[in-house]
Amino acid sequence: MSASHPKVGFVSLGCPKALVDSERILTQLRVEGYEIVPSYDAADVVVVNTCGFIDSAVAESLDAIGEAIAENGKVIVTGCLGKRPEQIRAAHPDVLSISGPQDYASVMSAVHAALPPRHDPFVDLLPDYGLKLTPKHYAYLKISEGCNHRCSFCIIPSMRGDLVSRPVDEVLREAEKLARGGVKELLVVSQDTSAYGVDMKYAAREWRGKEYQTRMKGLCEGLSELGLWTRLHYVYPYPHVDDIIPLMAEGKLLPYLDIPFQHASPRILKLMKRPGAVDKTLERIQRWRDICPEITIRSTFIVGFPGETEEDFEQLLSFLDQAELDRVGAFAYSPVEGATANALPGAVPEEVKQERLARFMALQAEISADKLERKVGTVQTVIIDEIDGELAIGRSKADAPEIDGLVQIQDGAAAGLKPGDFCEVRIMGSDEHDLFGLVGDDED
Numbered sequence: 337m338s339a340s341h342p343k344v345g346f347v348s349l350g351c352p353k354a355l356v357d358s359e360r361i362l363t364q365l366r367v368e369g370y371e372i373v374p375s376y377d378a379a380d381v382v383v384v385n386t387c388g389f390i391d392s393a394v395a396e397s398l399d400a401i402g403e404a405i406a407e408n409g410k411v412i413v414t415g416c417l418g419k420r421p422e423q424i425r426a427a428h429p430d431v432l433s434i435s436g437p438q439d440y441a442s443v444m445s446a447v448h449a450a451l452p453p454r455h456d457p458f459v460d461l462l463p464d465y466g467l468k469l470t471p472k473h474y475a476y477l478k479i480s481e482g483c484n485h486r487c488s489f490c491i492i493p494s495m496r497g498d499l500v501s502r503p504v505d506e507v508l509r510e511a512e513k514l515a516r517g518g519v520k521e522l523l524v525v526s527q528d529t530s531a532y533g534v535d536m537k538y539a540a541r542e543w544r545g546k547e548y549q550t551r552m553k554g555l556c557e558g559l560s561e562l563g564l565w566t567r568l569h570y571v572y573p574y575p576h577v578d579d580i581i582p583l584m585a586e587g588k589l590l591p592y593l594d595i596p597f598q599h600a601s602p603r604i605l606k607l608m609k610r611p612g613a614v615d616k617t618l619e620r621i622q623r624w625r626d627i628c629p630e631i632t633i634r635s636t637f638i639v640g641f642p643g644e645t646e647e648d649f650e651q652l653l654s655f656l657d658q659a660e661l662d663r664v665g666a667f668a669y670s671p672v673e674g675a676t677a678n679a680l681p682g683a684v685p686e687e688v689k690q691e692r693l694a695r696f697m698a699l700q701a702e703i704s705a706d707k708l709e710r711k712v713g714t715v716q717t718v719i720i721d722e723i724d725g726e727l728a729i730g731r732s733k734a735d736a737p738e739i740d741g742l743v744q745i746q747d748g749a750a751a752g753l754k755p756g757d758f759c760e761v762r763i764m765g766s767d768e769h770d771l772f773g774l775v776g777d778d779e780d
């Protein structure tokens with residue numbers, strides 16, 4: 337690209353959903369002839385895509401804005417924290433513009449105002465799958481915005497509004513383009529993947545001459561036609577989730593579910609206003625495992641929610657013990673400004689929260705280590721993410737990028753593996769997060 341192109345720096349913070357927004361903005365900037373540069377010095381203006389989900393993310397976002405102002409001076413703020421412009425202006429009165437999540441038009445007009453575009457369609461060739469911030473072999477596929485639930489600790493619905501699903505044919509066409517661009521693994525994201533299409537009354541749409549419903553099962557059936565690894569995130573344990581487990585057993589969908597259970601005490605779940613039936617969760621998990629024994633279940637939990645008693649917490653530990661989930665993340669409850677849970681009585685003292693978090697993590701570490709140890713001696717299909725010296729670092733079907741474990745392949749470089757390759761790996765060892773192995777599925 338020529339040196340005279342206007343240059344934009346980009347800082348992307350937050351969750352995979354924010355990453356998808358960043359990718360859309362970056363794609364649009366490239367379409368309009370802007371050059372994306374990796375340093376503050378080289379940029380004419382800097383866009384900061386912020387996160388505002390928890391207080392530490394707010395602080396991180398405000399710091400990032402401050403750094404961009406100090407280093408560059410011309411800063412456009414967008415993303416979740418953009419829903420609270422007064423907080424941003426109070427800390428950084430000099431930002432050029434503030435907009436909320438998915439407000440691509442406002443970001444683009446702020447960039448135009450600061451830095452007029454110089455479009456040259458013959459120079460600015462762009463692959464038709466857009467620009468991705470994730471490595472080329474995997475991509476996030478956002479199927480909806482917003483959420484119809486009102487979990488008491490969460491402010492996403494007040495920032496992003498009610499659920500708006502993308503029609504299934506539009507999502508499938510995007511997935512098809514990604515596949516053509518070299519993507520091998522799709523990570524389906526939303527606020528509530530199991531609610532997909534409810535706002536569209538599950539409208540049927542045509543794709544490749546066949547009808548698919550705008551609902552989780554229809555989407556999964558369509559995606560399975562592409563022959564990629566497809567991984568579902570943010571699914572809630574509704575009864576209709578049972579319908580997609582056979583697709584996993586048939587190898588059409590990765591046998592992986594990311595289900596944020598958050599707690600197991602019915603009383604706390606009620607205070608959290610969580611969606612999905614809670615009483616039958618263990619039976620449901622067992623049924624899924626009967627249909628698809630290979631299934632990996634990942635979840636997240638909050639400990640120390642307001643009102644959580646020792647008894648509630650013990651109920652959570654006992655659930656963890658019985659459910660034997662494969663991957664678990666946990667957080668000590670931290671109040672989010674604007675969340676209704678802040679008004680609940682019975683705040684748990686910080687040291688009790690930390691002590692419960694440590695007990696919770698110690699129990700899960702044993703469960704995870706034990707489950708991974710059972711994989712030693714098996715052969716796993718692994719997708720390679722990177723080569724690091726002699727090692728190839730990849731992930732099995734049980735591992736989502738960034739949040740789960742890795743498979744370290746000791747002879748990966750010698751075997752000529754490259755990022756995006758699939759290979760069969762004999763697992764030789766494990767710890768509580770990762771697996772270690774060698775290429776090849778021979779016994780010797």
Ligand code: SF4
Binds near residue numbers: 485487490528
């Ligand atoms: S399901 Fe609950 S936690 Fe998730 S986005 Fe909706 S309100 Fe927030």
